[in-house]
Amino acid sequence: MARDFDISTNQSTFVLEALKQNIRLDGRKLLQMRDLDIHISPDEYGYVEVSLGKTKVACRVSSEITKPYEDRPFEGLFQIKSEISPICSPFFESGLTSNSKQSNDELLISRLIEKAIRRSGALDVESLCIIAGEKCWSVRADLQFLDYDGNFTDISCIAVIVALMHYRKPDLEIDGDDIVLFNVDQREPTPLSILHIPICITFQFYNPNGDVENVKGDSNDELILIDSTLLEEKISLGSMTLTLNKNKELCQMIKSGGLNIDASVIMNCCILANKLVDELTDKIQTLLKIDALSRKSGMERELQVVNDR
């Protein structure tokens, strides 16, 4: 059984030839992203569906009250769960074994997001503490991958961060040893405290003259592109993921093997990524602002109930 995409030599040579002339199969330029479409659920908090061309993921954020870890009594819990099922592409198998290529891909993506969002401190976990050492919020982001056409890392990072920014946890009051939780109708729920908005940008590298040229040759005329489709991802010689935020802080940089790249090229990538991150952050923030305006406040909601009767 051939358990992979069959990419013919015709396709790979054609794509490379086109990339040399700064053309991509879907009509984009090399350093141009596909249209980012963010759908925020209009009637609940913390559910978003993000699509980038054909690639699509959904993310839901939920929370519950638990006991914090013994060694970190002042911190709440935050975890990101992602599972890639064959629903998005037969390339990903369910029922993972430790050495299958699918589980490696999945591991890579989940670690990348984990690093980009959790370990970069995007969510202030100390603000999730309710009573030190006793009670805290446990926030959980569930990622679902719905359709696969390349670039899972960038899109899932956007999905998680938008869902976190959109989520509201129920308001509570501490009364001695008791915690009183308030319904959405009783008190306006409170947003999570997000310290910065990390966004991943993945670069793919190609060398039309073969990868050896980059080690030995003098002229490193490699091609760089962002937001690769499935076909482009499959024939790339190496990739690099940068995570930045609007404050020009580089949260992480991952380049696991692949084509040798000059430091100056990486610097250029950072500058370019920074520009893109600015655009994306603005887009996310305006979308969330529009969404917040469209939502009714608690008072309005109550009045509406009366009106309906």
Added chain:
Amino acid sequence: MTEQTLIIPGDDINISEPTSHMTLGPNILHNIENNNLIPTTSGFLNVQTKKNNTIYYIESNTKRYIPNVNDFVIGTVVGTISENYRVSLNDFSTTVLLNQLAFPNATKKNRPFLKTGDLIYARVLRSDPDLEVELDCIDPTTGKEGGFGLLNGGLNFNVKLAFARYLLFNSNAEILNKLVSKCQFEIAIGVNGKIWLKTDDLKTTIACMTSIQQSQNWSKSEISNKVDAIFKSSGL
């Protein structure tokens, strides 16, 4: 004459004028006991009358290609096993065989050399449920090449299976007629939902590919304008 009725499995197929000569196409089962016709899939019933023969078949769109004898397919060579090439017709499905001697004028000493990743246009020679599916690259009527064999250069892409059949079996498909008026191209259509296309120019190839892929969702009247728009936006 073509008329279309929606059929779901188990429906009765009413044949208004039973003729002595009838041909049953794909997805229709003949129950010998009571002489009934049973549809095995949901889709549109197609009735075609040719001279004194009537052809009945059910047309529906599927996602996975199942080989049938005499189908024209496009496959990717994925390996070699003794005297055979392993060819993949579908992503993520069982590969099929192509004998190294199944080419016109091929002998043990003189046979075409295919590499992994090469694209071929072939015919399904045998597809028994119990045996491995086999392809060949010989036109059975003439014993010559007949357009089969290695596809050089160009670009291949996927379309829906029903659309691929429509393009292959309708010599005056609107989209192809329109493209002919725009540019020169070579095309090979495989009923396994793969299309190979080659033009002189890279941009034209991409424009043609986009037109064909997107025309799957267009109505017939839109085709002309939308193809013009695609060619214009890519600067041709």
